[in-house]
Amino acid sequence: xxxxxxxxxxxxxxxxxxxxxxxxxxxxxxxxxxxxxxxxxxxxxxxxxxxxxxxxxxxxxxxxxxxxxxxxxxxxxxxxxxxxxxxxxxxxxxxxxxxxxxxxxxxxxxxxxxxxxxxxxxxxxxxxxxxxxxxxxxxxxxxxxxxxxx
Numbered sequence: 001x002x003x004x005x006x007x008x009x010x011x012x013x014x015x016x017x018x019x020x021x022x023x024x025x026x027x028x029x030x031x032x033x034x035x036x037x038x039x040x041x042x043x044x045x046x047x048x049x050x051x052x053x054x055x056x057x058x059x060x061x062x063x064x065x066x067x068x069x070x071x072x073x074x075x076x077x078x079x080x081x082x083x084x085x086x087x088x089x090x091x092x093x094x095x096x097x098x099x100x101x102x103x104x105x106x107x108x109x110x111x112x113x114x115x116x117x118x119x120x121x122x123x124x125x126x127x128x129x130x131x132x133x134x135x136x137x138x139x140x141x142x143x144x145x146x147x148x149x150x
Contacts, residue, residue: 006086006143006144008083008084008144009138009140009141009144011134011138011140011141012083012141012144015083015094015131016080016083016084019076019077019079019080019083019094020076020077020080022072022073022076023073023074023076023077023080024073026069026070026072026073026076027069027070027073029066029069030066030067030068030069030070030073031066031070032066033062033063033065033066033069034062034063034066034067034070036062037059037062037063037066038059040058040062041055041056041058041059041062042055044058045058078090079093079094086144086145088145091135091141091145094131094135095132095135095136098128098131098132098135099128099132099136101124101128101131101132102125102128102129102132105121105124105125105128106125108121109121109122109125
């Protein structure tokens with residue numbers, strides 16, 4: 001009996017493509033932050049609001065943000081590859097992050113007062129809820145990650 005190759009569900013294809021796009025943008029912005037940090041730090045330190053901070057401290061902060069974005073890009077790339085290779089850890093990691101995002105959106109909604117922030121938080125809440133419930137309860141996702149091809 002020849003087993004048919006299991007196709008990736010459309011929702012997972014969309015999620016994996018978005019993870020790949022997120023990887024590219026994270027790396028681009030990380031490189032921009034790291035390369036522009038000397039110029040940006042000296043300019044920002046000259047502003048009155050940041051006058052108490054020196055250019056060195058701002059340089060370290062901007063570089064840290066760039067390295068954080070680069071690390072996020074690496075994580076997104078591995079999740080993308082894991083989803084493509086039917087690795088359950090990638091689905092589990094994405095599921096944990098989406099549930100944390102869902103609960104974080106609910107928590108931060110308690111402190112929102114500005115309408116723009118409320119709308120942004122509502123959009124994040126809906127997207128995280130869709131992602132979390134899809135990865136947790138979708139029958140197609142469960143089947144895709146449970147079967148192994150011979």
